[in-house]
Structure formats: structure tokens, C-alpha cells
Amino acid sequence: MSFMSRTVPPTADVVIVGGGVMGTSIAYHLAEAGVHHIVVIERGELGSGSSGKPIGGVRAQFSDPLNIELGSRSLRAWQDFGQRPGADIRLDSVGYLFALTSDQQTADFETAVRIQNSLGVPSRMIGPREAHQLCPYLSTDGLVAAAYSPTDGHARPGLAVQGYARAAARAGVAFATHTTVTGLDTTGDRVTAVHTDHGRISCSTVICAAGAWSERLGAMAGVHLPVRPVRRQLAFTAPLAPPAPRIPFTIDFASTAYFHNSDDGLLFGLADPAQADGFDTTWTPDWLQLFRTAVQRRAPALADMETTSGWAGLYEVTPDHNALIGRAGAPHNFLYATGFSGHGFLQAPAVGEIMRDIHLERTPFIDVTPFCADRFTTGVQTRPEIHVV
Structure with missing residues (x-):
């Protein structure tokens, strides 16, 4: 995709780490809402992590109400993807x-x-x-x-990543591929900069959408993200x-x-x-x-x-096979959407909306506080999903 680059800007309002379906969905939803100066950093090509693998199941058949709502809202977005953001993801609603x-x-x-x-x-x-x-x-x-x-079915994750990324790029989002995060600067309770192998970016917000690599990124910010x-x-x-x-x-x-x-x-x-x-x-x-x-x-x-x-x-x-979605207590400008345990692609549209709202300090369409990353240390446990595929 011609809009991708290995150069990073010196400053950004939002740095999203991870260029899979979750990172590109978040970038698209933020840009659509008028957020400017967004940079997506991806260590390989866009969609080269878990998103590039073509299982592609989309469903709302879960046992937990929160996962059902995330799946159901996302299904509607996948069905409408040809109009918004405008791409063919080869959705096949076979159930x-x-x-x-x-x-x-x-x-x-x-x-x-x-x-x-x-x-x-x-x-x-x-x-x-x-x-x-x-x-x-x-x-x-x-x-x-x-x-x-x-109404469930399957689609092509790689096409969804491209669709979100192209629409986000049209709205001004910058994509730095083949770029690895090497560290974060924190001052007080805020992340102030992201260090990469292609330069340093001063920023106001960092969003972790790094999938299987999220625990490493969280550790750089002092945030425990229990993802294996x-x-x-x-x-x-x-x-x-x-x-x-x-x-x-x-x-x-x-x-x-x-x-x-x-x-x-x-x-x-x-x-x-x-x-x-x-x-x-x-x-x-x-x-x-x-x-x-x-x-x-x-x-x-x-x-x-x-x-x-x-x-x-x-x-x-994650330990309970449920996602990690939310804002860290400290640093307060470190947000995360990870640990989807096989459900990331199917939940990506809804989570993109939620991360947009968390960043803008709006009330999301559903309360995702049960998915906060510190639930494993505070004793507030979610119910493990029975459908893990």
C-alpha cells in the first residue's frame, strides 16, 4: 500500500502500536471522529501478525453478554463494510x-x-x-x-485490514511499517514519547494494539498486560x-x-x-x-x-480467554485493546468504536470495565468464555 512508510514523524497526538485489524480499526474510528496526527506503528507489514491468517470467523454466538454485544455490533459493521469504510472483505454469511x-x-x-x-x-x-x-x-x-x-459467517481479515487502513490514510493517518518500538518515555503519570528503531515520536496518547506482543509493550509503560x-x-x-x-x-x-x-x-x-x-x-x-x-x-x-x-x-x-480493553490507571494516557484469545478479528469494529470513545472520554455503547487489565490482581473476575476456537 503506497501510503505506508518507514519514516516516523517527530510528534503525534496518538500513536497506535500494532497494524493489524485492531490497530487499523482504531485508527479508522479515531480519524473518522476528527482526531488528527495519528501514527500507526507496525513491526512488519500491515496485517502480518495474527490478522493476516485467513480463519476469519465472525459471530455473535458467545456465552457472555459482553462478548455477545461486541460480536453482534461488529457483525453489523462487517455487513456494512462495503459502504463504511468502503471495501469488499468477502463476507460470507453462512452461519x-x-x-x-x-x-x-x-x-x-x-x-x-x-x-x-x-x-x-x-x-x-x-x-x-x-x-x-x-x-x-x-x-x-x-x-x-x-x-x-x-447471521454469523466468515470474511477475509487481510482485506479488512487493507480496507480500514486505506480509509484511515485518506483521513490523514500515517502508517510506519517495518518499524519496531524500542522503548517509551514516561514523565509522572504520562507517556511522553515512543522510541522506535526509526526515531523518536513525542506524543499525547499511546494505544497498545500489539496482539501477541502486547505484554512487552505494556512492560515498557509499567502496565501489566497478561497476554501469552x-x-x-x-x-x-x-x-x-x-x-x-x-x-x-x-x-x-x-x-x-x-x-x-x-x-x-x-x-x-x-x-x-x-x-x-x-x-x-x-x-x-x-x-x-x-x-x-x-x-x-x-x-x-x-x-x-x-x-x-x-x-x-x-x-x-489471557488467563480467562477474554479481552483486555481500557485505559491504564498509570500512565493515564496509555490505552490498550489486546488479548482477544482468538476473537480479535470478529470484535474489531466494535472495539474500534470503544477505543475511540475511551480516548475522547465519551461513554462507549457498552461498559467494558469488566475487561480492564487489572482484573486479575483486583479479584474482579470475568466469566471465562466457553466457546474458545
Whole structure:
């Protein structure tokens, strides 16, 4: 993108660290609201961290009301993305389908669906037969029930990053790519400057949207952001003939194995429970055996499908699998939006609005104080999300 540069201005009102979907969404929403002199700093290319990996699920099917509201508001923004900010993100509203194989899972999802429905989400519980009709790959053997919401789906995160970034650049936002933050200056209870490998920026506000790298940035400001990096991998099948049916984003909840349409084949994924923390993003296809074993019973036709390529990316995981969103107590001009634990892309539009409002000291559309970073030390705990994919 031609508006990107490796030069940093000497001063800025707002410095956003992280050029993924969260950082570009925040930049766009701030600029749209009339905030000037915004700089986005990205250590690689825009979207080269977690946002560049094409899982792209968008949904409002969560168990916690706050996550439901963030997902639902974001879904509406994704649906309107062609008009605002104006880009095609290849949104495919095929729905999300959670396959449930125990009475306890079913009871938990029934509770979640009631909460979702009370907040306007059209999710519903369905039986094995209807689940198979929606996704012919699903076997009904051992399937107790499923949860389905037709307005969920998937899009292309890389296109969303580009869409937000181009609109933000048109509004005057500067993007410094291949630029690494090396330190922060603090005076009293304020951050006064950001040091990078391409120069120093005096600034009034710093916003951390650095994903899996956020703990390091927070430490520079004396703010504890408990985010750990965990590798997640996915794979693409060879082109399928006849073509795959158009199916929901389908998840075997017990194993976390998931799959959905992707170009002329399917995308496969699974959360490896033995994956160690770390920043390694090497794709190692041996994890696919875990996926094949998991789907052997739930979607047996997938177990023998040929795969041709894949990706590895990082989840930014917090202790309770909920986000960190807010303003630090000190330094008071250090804001953060990170730790989304796999939900960052789908929540990015709503969080962009919220960070805009926190910066401008407006009241956001929803109270996100339960997501403050100090909840783990103050004892104010959020409820862990049951849907972690």
C-alpha cells in the first residue's frame, strides 16, 4: 500500500502500536471522529501478525453478554463494510454451527442461546438431522444437538485490514511499517514519547494494539498486560470436485476441530491442546493428524481429504480467554485493546468504536470495565468464555 512508510514523524497526538485489524480499526474510528496526527506503528507489514491468517470467523454466538454485544455490533459493521469504510472483505454469511456431543455441552449452549436471543441474536438449538442438512459432512452418530446462528459467517481479515487502513490514510493517518518500538518515555503519570528503531515520536496518547506482543509493550509503560502467544495452525484442502457444498462455519465443540469453505476447497483447523507458548509461527503439518483423528467420527469424509498448504499464526491469550480493553490507571494516557484469545478479528469494529470513545472520554455503547487489565490482581473476575476456537 503506497501510503505506508518507514519514516516516523517527530510528534503525534496518538500513536497506535500494532497494524493489524485492531490497530487499523482504531485508527479508522479515531480519524473518522476528527482526531488528527495519528501514527500507526507496525513491526512488519500491515496485517502480518495474527490478522493476516485467513480463519476469519465472525459471530455473535458467545456465552457472555459482553462478548455477545461486541460480536453482534461488529457483525453489523462487517455487513456494512462495503459502504463504511468502503471495501469488499468477502463476507460470507453462512452461519456458525457448533456440533455438540454431550448433554452437558447441550445444556451450556441452551443457556447461551437464551442469553443471545435476549440480546437480539437469532441463534437456535437444532437437532442432529437439521445439523446434517446444513452441513452434509456431519455425521449424526453420537451427535446430541447443535447450536446454529444464520447471521454469523466468515470474511477475509487481510482485506479488512487493507480496507480500514486505506480509509484511515485518506483521513490523514500515517502508517510506519517495518518499524519496531524500542522503548517509551514516561514523565509522572504520562507517556511522553515512543522510541522506535526509526526515531523518536513525542506524543499525547499511546494505544497498545500489539496482539501477541502486547505484554512487552505494556512492560515498557509499567502496565501489566497478561497476554501469552500460542500458535494455532490451519490447512487448505486441494480443490474439490465436485465442489464442496456451501456450509456453515462448522465446529466440533468437544475437539475444537473446525472447517468451512475456502475458495475451491475447505479450510481445516484445530486448537492443539499440547501447543506450548511462544512466538514460533512455523507451519508444521503433523498437527493435521489431530484434526483427522477428531473428524474421523464427526465428519468422516474430511479425514482423508488431501491438503496442499497451510498457515500458522498466533493467538493472544489471557488467563480467562477474554479481552483486555481500557485505559491504564498509570500512565493515564496509555490505552490498550489486546488479548482477544482468538476473537480479535470478529470484535474489531466494535472495539474500534470503544477505543475511540475511551480516548475522547465519551461513554462507549457498552461498559467494558469488566475487561480492564487489572482484573486479575483486583479479584474482579470475568466469566471465562466457553466457546474458545
